[in-house]
Amino acid sequence: MKPRRHKWSGATLLAFLGILAVVSILSMALFTNTLSTYVSTARLARNIQALNLAEAGLEYALYRLNFENAEISTVPVRQKLGPGRFELTLKRSANGKIVVTSIGSVPADRPWLSRTVQAELSEINGKFVMSRKTVF
Secondary structure (H helix, E strand, C coil): CCCCCCCCCCHHHHHHHHHHHHHHHHHHHHHHHHHHHHHHHHHHHHHHHHHHHHHHHHHHHHHHHHHCCCCHHHCCCEEEECCEEEEEEEEECCCCCEEEEEEEEECCCCCCEEEEEEEEEEEECCEEEEEEEEEC
16 A cells, blocks of 8 residues: 655645745845954954054154154154054154154054054144144
């Protein structure tokens, strides 16, 4: 005697495969969204690090000029700091002010993200102070 076949014998399997497909699609969408958020957050963190490094370069140049009485030519051009580095360029303008350009780069060994900050230093009572700062 042959076993009886019901006309709904594969319905459970088809329903399970359908539910599995929907769950798989939703899981992939969630994974894609999570990955995108992670990448953009990591880039934002690197961007903030580069900006902080550039501003640290300005502060370092200001410190060297004010407290160590360094000449413009003796301030280091490149300095490694934490996860990255900053590069300084100091120039004396025609009006006697010093223009400091600091580029913060992350990571230090092979930078792929950098931010630039430029400041104009004025001399007041023998000390340099920032009179104008621009972020690029």
